[in-house]
Amino acid sequence: DGGITQSPKYLFRKEGQNVTLSCEQNLNHDAMYWYRQDPGQGLRLIYYSQIVNDFQKGDIAEGYSVSREKKESFPLTVTSAQKNPTAFYLCASSIWKLRGDQPQHFGDGTRLSIL
Amino acid sequence: AQKVTQAQTEISVVEKEDVTLDCVYETRDTTYYLFWYKQPPSGELVFLIRRNSFDEQNEISGRYSWNFQKSTSSFNFTITASQVVDSAVYFCALSDGNNDMRFGAGTRLTVKP
Numbered sequence: 001d002g003g004i005t006q007s008p009k010y011l012f013r014k015e016g017q018n019v020t021l022s023c024e025q026n027l028n029h030d031a032m033y034w035y036r037q038d039p040g041q042g043l044r045l046i047y048y049s050q051i052v053n054d055f056q057k058g059d060i061a062e063g064y065s066v067s068r069e070k071k072e073s074f075p076l077t078v079t080s081a082q083k084n085p086t087a088f089y090l091c092a093s094s095i096w097k098l099r100g101d102q103p104q105h106f107g108d109g110t111r112l113s114i115l
Numbered sequence: 116a117q118k119v120t121q122a123q124t125e126i127s128v129v130e131k132e133d134v135t136l137d138c139v140y141e142t143r144d145t146t147y148y149l150f151w152y153k154q155p156p157s158g159e160l161v162f163l164i165r166r167n168s169f170d171e172q173n174e175i176s177g178r179y180s181w182n183f184q185k186s187t188s189s190f191n192f193t194i195t196a197s198q199v200v201d202s203a204v205y206f207c208a209l210s211d212g213n214n215d216m217r218f219g220a221g222t223r224l225t226v227k228p
Contacts, residue, residue, distance in 0.1 A: 035218075040124065042206060042220040043160075090160065100210040101148045103165055109158040 002027045006091050006107035012115045013078065013085060021076045021110045023091035031096040032074035033104060036060060037088040046089075049074055050096050078112065086113050117142045119209050121219035128197055129227050136192045136222045138207030144168075147211045149183065149190045154204040154221070166190060197226045 004025045013019045025032065031050050035043040045058030049068040063082025068074055074093075078085045088111050092104040118141040128134045140149065147168045152160040164174065166183050174181050178195045194201055204223045210216040 040220055042119075042121075042218040045216075088158065090158075092160075099146065099148075100216070101165065101167060103150055103162040104160075104216065105162065106152075106160040 004091055004093055004105060004107035006089075006110050008110060009108065011110055011112045013112060014115050016080045018077055018079050019112070021078070021089055021091075021112070023074045023076065023107060024072055025074075025091075025093045025105075025107075026072060027093055027105060028071075029093035029095055029105070030071070031094045031102075032068070033092040033094075034058075034064070034066065034074070034076045035090045035092065037090060037109075043090065046076065088112075117144075117147075117209050117211055117215065117217045119207050119217050119219035121205075121207055121222050123222045124220070125223045125225070127225045127227065130199060131196050132226075133193060133195050134197050134224065134226075136194075136205050136207075136224065138190045138192065138219060140188050140190065140207070140209045142209060142211055144211045147209060150208040150210065150216075151181065151190075151192050152206045152208065152218075154206065156203070160206065163192075194224075197224075199226050199228055202226045 007022045033048040034046040037043050044060050046064050047066045049055035065077045088109050090109045091107045094102045094104045120139045149166045151163040154160050171183050180193045182191045202225050204221045206221045207219045
């Protein structure tokens with residue numbers, strides 16, 4: 001089955017530690033996205049990537065980093081600079097079209113908490 | 116700047132009731148796309164429908180229907196004869212010609228048996 005796989009489902013971070021969230025897709029989508037979901041705030045875009053080896057900052061990129069070395073993979077690192085990392089993180093992918101009419105397909109999410 | 120407002124934070128209904136989830140949007144673009152997603156307790160967002168700004172035809176899919184009105188910048192979602200399995204958080208989203216997708220804060224729907 002085609003889809004998006006996020007791992008782990010739950011992650012705990014110690015103070016000063018960097019942690020990496022995995023996102024893999026087998027939908028052959030060009031574009032991939034990372035969102036952060038906090039209660040009552042909807043989804044906020046952290047980073048997105050249209051093609052391999054290229055990515056762009058979203059609205060809340062500070063304290064996060066990404067890489068896109070393969071089309072299928074878009075890992076997100078939550079660095080120690082992110083002072084409030086506790087949230088639900090969602091990865092998504094889509095066909096990339098300039099007109100922005102493509103729906104995004106989402107993974108099951110990773111819930112990150114501070115120890 | 117784009118904005119999506121879902122004023123209803125939480126709605127609770129009894130099974131078989133009809134329920135409408137409101138979505139109001141703001142954009143300066145003439146070409147844009149509106150979406151609804153469902154987020155069940157498992158966490159992933161499931162795509163329900165897309166509507167472009169040039170197509171104001173309402174759509175019905177089984178118990179789901181959508182009412183798009185450009186005059187009021189609204190794209191409301193109605194569930195007829197609600198069921199317990201409809202319990203979820205529902206998000207309305209807006210995407211403009213720059214591929215910038217904005218989500219509303221979501222409406223949590225609880226359907227009680």
